[in-house]
Amino acid sequence: MEQLINFLGHKVILKTNSRSYADHLKNYFQPLTCNGTGHDHDISKVIFLDRDGVINKYPGDRKYVTSLSGFKLLPGSVRAIRGLSQAGYRIFVISNQAGVSKGLYSRKTLKEMTDFMLKNVEKAGGKIEKALYCLHTQEMNCACRKPKTGLLKKAVKGKKVDIKNSFFIGDSLMDVKTGKAFGCKTILVLSGREKLKNSPSWDVAPDFIAKTLSTAAQNILKNKYERA
Ligand SMILES: [Mg+2]
Numbered sequence: 001m002e003q004l005i006n007f008l009g010h011k012v013i014l015k016t017n018s019r020s021y022a023d024h025l026k027n028y029f030q031p032l033t034c035n036g037t038g039h040d041h042d043i044s045k046v047i048f049l050d051r052d053g054v055i056n057k058y059p060g061d062r063k064y065v066t067s068l069s070g071f072k073l074l075p076g077s078v079r080a081i082r083g084l085s086q087a088g089y090r091i092f093v094i095s096n097q098a099g100v101s102k103g104l105y106s107r108k109t110l111k112e113m114t115d116f117m118l119k120n121v122e123k124a125g126g127k128i129e130k131a132l133y134c135l136h137t138q139e140m141n142c143a144c145r146k147p148k149t150g151l152l153k154k155a156v157k158g159k160k161v162d163i164k165n166s167f168f169i170g171d172s173l174m175d176v177k178t179g180k181a182f183g184c185k186t187i188l189v190l191s192g193r194e195k196l197k198n199s200p201s202w203d204v205a206p207d208f209i210a211k212t213l214s215t216a217a218q219n220i221l222k223n224k225y226e227r228a
């Protein structure tokens with residue numbers, strides 16, 4: 001025996017002779033009530049990470065990392081990323097690498113560094129979903145060079161993201177400006193370009209300041225960076 005009912009606007013056919021209504025409803029609506037993470041309908045929190053000076057050693061003023069051997073992971077950065085991704089944050093690396101357009105290193109070398117970084121994070125049990133780079137120089141006036149937000153838009157395209165409770169973590173004021181322009185919370189880390197002693201001349205105020213990515217991640221996981 002079948003019965004047609006209207007449940008939340010859906011027409012549901014119930015075979016009332018086999019199982020209880022409750023079972024039928026449960027089976028019918030199961031896809032809408034999953035409690036895992038990573039499903040398309042979940043709203044994700046994202047962490048955008050700058051690369052140089054945050055994950056790996058800052059190569060020095062106006063310099064680029066031009067080879068895999070020059071790409072040195074900072075102590076604790078891989079573990080920090082693992083902690084954040086295991087807590088459910090989706091991680092994207094957002095980095096300006098104009099050195100490619102300037103001919104200082106090739107796309108292939110950049111990819112070697114990316115593969116190295118992603119593999120190390122994965123080996124530790126974490127995940128960087130994607131590394132997105134702007135390869136343009138300032139003169140090229142593209143839409144993706146930070147502090148423009150083109151790469152962030154690209155990273156979250158088609159995803160439901162809780163931007164207000166997402167973070168941009170970087171070692172320069174340009175990163176802070178990028179995160180603010182996108183509506184994220186911003187954390188300036190002092191493991192790279194920017195030093196606290198320069199703060200009187202900063203033209204933008206980071207929401208939070210942390211010594212390293214490691215301390216930033218610990219504070220995020222302890223909910224110390226909640227908005228008032
Ligand atoms: Mg940097």
Ligand SMILES: [Zn+2]
Pocket residue numbers: 134135136142143144145
């Ligand atoms: Zn660009």
